[in-house]
Amino acid sequence: MIERLIDFSIRNRALVILGVLLVGALGLRAAQELPMDAVPDVTNVQVQILTTAPALGPLEVEQFITFPVETVMSGLPHLEEVRSVSKFGLSSVTIVFEEGTDIYFARQLVAERLADARQAVPKGYGNPTMGPISTGLGEIYQFTVQGDPMCAAGEPDEEGCYTPMELRTVLDWYIAYQLRSVPGVVEVNTFGGELKTYEVQLDPARLTALDIPLGDVFEAIERNNASAGGAYIQQSGEQLLIRGEGLIGNLDDIRRIVVSNRHEGTPITINEVADVANAPMVRQGAATHQGRGETVIGIAMMLMGANAREVSRDVGTKLDEIRPTLPEGVTIEAFYDRTDLVDRTIRTVATNLIEGGVLVVVVLLLLLGNVRGGLLVASVIPLSMLGAFIAMRLAGLSGNLMSLGAIDFGLIVDGSVVIVENVVRVLSERRANGGMVRSAVREAAIEVGRPIAFAVAIIILVYVPVLSLRGVEGKMFQPMALTVVFALAASLVLALTWVPALCTFVFKDGVVEHETSLLRRIRAWYAPRLERSLARPKRTLALAVGLFALSIGVVPFLGAEFVPTLEEGAIAMHAIRLPSVSLEESVQATTRLERVLLERFPDEIEKIVSKTGRPEVATDPMGVELSDVIMMLRPASEWSAATTKEGLIEAIQRTLGDEVPGQRFSFSQPIEMRMNELISGVRSDVAVSIYGENLQALKQAGDDLVKILRGVPGAADVKAEQSAGLPVLRVQINRDAIARYGIDASDVLDAVATMGGRKVGEVFEGQRRFALQVRYREDARSTLEAIRQIPIGAPTGALIPLGQLADLSVEEGPAQISRDRIQRRLTVEANVRGRDLGSFVSEAQTGVQEANVLPASYFLEWGGQFKNLQEATERLIVAVPVA
Structure with a gap:
């Protein structure tokens, strides 16, 4: 077959050369269409189910939402894992499918069960929905929306200044809507600012004085915010549609709603029992930047499988179109653009490939001693790459540092070098020219x-x-291997077709072989040693076996890492505070932290943006005690505080420990942190998951593990999941008391829900819609005594204080409840610095086994990057000897 292929190529040399050039043109097109990113997308096939329940604590979220959703989703085809997090007001269930499962098929399976999940969740406790179809590499473009910087310290109502609510509205209803039209953008998540609502702020004292129960307020607003259609009438041969419009259009419409006519027929309006204003929705997250306080962040999320470079570039282009149309004084500033990282990665790969190609060509010229032959062999390099691009495009692979950076040009030209060298030898020996060349x-x-x-x-x-x-x-590694295989296969085809065909043209006038001085020196050194080795085969074989045995013996002393770390040009710092901290205090602490970092590291940090808590689309379910601080770094050549990134992280840790006490920090990179979290549910290199039922026992075991891991050399950022410490105001209904007054428990619970804001409708402003909610005034819910005085309507018309119907007490509850495999779990995390991952975990496992910290029936599992390393090692132990 090989002989026939070579014979065909020489007899039809023009056709072969034309065909190769055509394939090269197709390769150029494939290279332009090839999806480009910095690293391979290693996110597993997963679907998130998110449920917001603003009135529920972690225990209630787990009981009423998370557990029913997990139960319904268990047993799905191709299911690999179900894990969840239950926090205040949020349930996040992640369903992981087997590798190879089509993501759209997986989402279809989940969607079919989602209806059952919604029925399993009690009415009014939340509506489970699927998260966006994105991955760990999905957050490709992040930007801030700001008003005039001079307004930051002034009054928002000053001319040209914008409130956080106004900026958030501009982002939600103007910028985000247009960005969603960009091909490849699956979602635009907003973070920070204040979500606008129309709020009826009830005064309990006025309700009591006018003898109006809470339920009457709800009913009055709902009855006065509707539209109706009356079909049509015919008049003078024309058809007139009938529309009845009763929708609320502004604040005054709400104020004029009649609540009651009890007092001698005099109508009592909302305005007499409440204040009406535009107020923010209760929020669980905020964003800050540059130490200047709060801002509003937009995050463009890429559709799974899209081209990151193209999508991020298109988002940037769209924002350039949007900027001139924004209200005066509103600006958009990008702080994270994946295009920068991808372009930097492509430049690195291109530089390495070009340098490698030039080096190979120089070596070929020095060894072959023939310029024409050297250039002919060198032509195989770009053509093999173009052929590999075609195969990568057909196989659905992306171009990145792993797949393109592994190509070895020395391997690619091996076959062509041998053929050209042999052709030159044969032609020189026969002194062939003209018709004899073929x-x-x-x-x-x-x-x-x-x-x-x-x-x-x-x-x-x-x-x-x-x-x-x-x-x-x-x-992570298959795209690398496939790319190399594609390039090698292309080089083999070229060596057997393109090179022989081109040789008939390049050497048509013959060629004289001559040995270069470099090759003579190499031959002079190598020939006698080869002869001695052949003369003593047993000694040579014994030496080879000994070297092999020595190399095997060194293996246990080598470090083990799952994958080298990509330099992203940024630091992602995770700040952890006490679970009892308020959002406002977290925002102030984060702002102070940003100022300290910018003041102490001006040569290292270019921009700094922080996200505290979670956004409305809570793909990352953080609590308000947690902040992700993203530091965009200047080029390392400008640094003065450190020479390496590890040194800079250590300097930042020391500075924050001295100047921002009371917080714990862990360090990673934006993509790396998000990848770790989506793959295993954690953000660190090593994760130890403890499984059991009792939350207190899990916490104690976690604290013991933290002490053990901190004693292992190389441990950094060791922390246990914050599972406790959240203060909870418990309102326990007194059944005897509500029975005595004939009051239903639901009436008491409605009052409790109204403290956080109960939605009773929507208000439309053109295409925009905003929630209409009823909430007690702040002074009526700011203290225990004020809450006890909230009136509850009885069937007799009397209003009974809440304190007479329920017992109020402040208790400490769980901050979050994590679950995996339908059981509770607590995770201890650690990063590893200054040593390899494999040896660190081995030493840590020994320490944990010796300490024996787990209660009976509890067990633990090691995960994070280590788990990936372990699974890869187990497979390679079998595959490498077989190969």
Whole structure:
């Protein structure tokens, strides 16, 4: 077959050359269409189910939402794992499917069960919905929306200044709507600012004085915010549609709603029992930047499988179109653009490939001693790459640092070098020219064709173990192996077709072989040593076996890492405070932290933006005690506080420990942190998950593990999941008391819900819609005594204080409840610095086993990056010897 292929290529040389050039043109097109990103997307196939329940604490969220949703989703086809987090006001259930499952098929399976999940959740406790179809690489573009910076310290009502609510409205209803039209953008998540509502702020004292129960307020607003259609009438041969419009259009419409006519027929309006204003929705997150306080952030999320470089560029272009149309004084400033990272990665890969290609060409010229032959062989490099691009495009692979950076040009030109060298030798020996060249080239190529094919096949076989990897490690390394295999296969085809065909043109006038001085020196050194080795085969073989045994013996002393870290040009710092901290205090603490970092590290940090808590689309379910601080770094050549990133992190830790006490910090990078969290539910290199039922026992075991891990050299950012410490005001209904007054428990619970704001409708402003909610005034819910005086309507018309119907007490409850495999879990996390991951975990596991910290029937599991390393090692142990 090889002989026939070479023979065909020489007899139809013009056709072969034209075909290769055509394939090269297709390769150029494939290279332009190839999705480009910084790293492979290793996110597993997963679907998130998010449920917001503003009135529920973690225990109630777990009981009424998380557990029913988990139960309904268990048993799905191709299901691999179900894990969840229950926090105040939020349930996040992550459903992980087996690798290879189509993401749209997975979402269809979840959607079919979602209706059952909604029925399993009690009415009024939340509406489970699927999260956006995105991945760990999905947050491709992030920007802030700001008003005039001079207004930050002034009054928002000053001319040209904008309140956080106004900025949030501009982002939600103007900027985000247009960005969602960009191809490849699946969601635009907003973070920070204040979500506008129309709020009826009830005064309990006025309700009591006018003898109006809470339920009357709800009913009055709902009855006065509707529209109706009356079909049509015919008049003078025309059809007139009938519309009845009773929707609320502004604050005054709400104020004029009649609540009651009890007092001698005099109507009592909302305005007499409440204040009406535009107020923010109760929020669980905020954003700050540059130490200047709160801002509003927009996050463009990319559709799974889209081209990150193109989508982020298109988002930036769209924002450039939007900027001139914004209200005067409103600006958009990008602080994270994936295009920068991708372009930097592509430049790195391109530089390495060009340098490698030039080096290969120089070596070829020095060794072959023939400029024409050297250039002919060098032409195989770009053509092989173009062929690999076509195969990558057909296989659905992306171009990134892992897939493109692994290509070895020395391997690619091996076959072509052998053929050209042999052709030059045969032509020189026969002094062939003219018509004799074709037959000589044919004979020379066929002579080495079969050995070349076997040699390339053996090299390809080396990558078979990598192709056997599955899961995260497979997604990380298989594209690299496939790209190299594609390039090698293309180079083999070119060596057997393109090179022989082109040789008949390049060497048509013959060629004289001469040995270069460099090759003579190499031959002079190598020949006698080869002869001595062949003369003593047993000693040579024994030496080879000894070296092999020595290399095997060194393996246990080598470090082990799952994957080298990509330099993203940014630091992602996770700040942790006490679970009892308020959002306002967290915002102030984060702002102070930003100022300290900008003052102490001006040469290192260019921009700093922080996200505290969670946004409305809570794909990252953080509590208000947690902040993600993103530091965009200047070029390392400008740094003065440190010379390496590790040194800079250590300097930041020391500074924050001295100047911002009372907080704990862990460090990573934006993509790395998000990847870790989506893959395993944690943000760190090593995660130890403890499984059991009792929350207090889990907390104690977690605290013991933290002490053990902190004693292991190389441990950094060791922390246990904050599962306790959230203060809760418990309103326990007194059944005897409500029975005595004939009051239903639901009436008491309605009053409790109204403290946080109960939605009773919507108000439309053109295309925009805002929630209409009823809430007690702040002074009526700011203290325990004020809450006890909230009136509850009885069937007799009397209003009974809440304090007479329920017992109020402040207790400490769980801050969050994590679950995995339908059981509770607490996770201890750690990063590793200054040593390899494998040896660190080995030492840590020994320490944990010796301490024996787990109660009976409890067990633990090691995860994070270590789990990926372990699974990859187990597969390679089998695959490498087989290969």
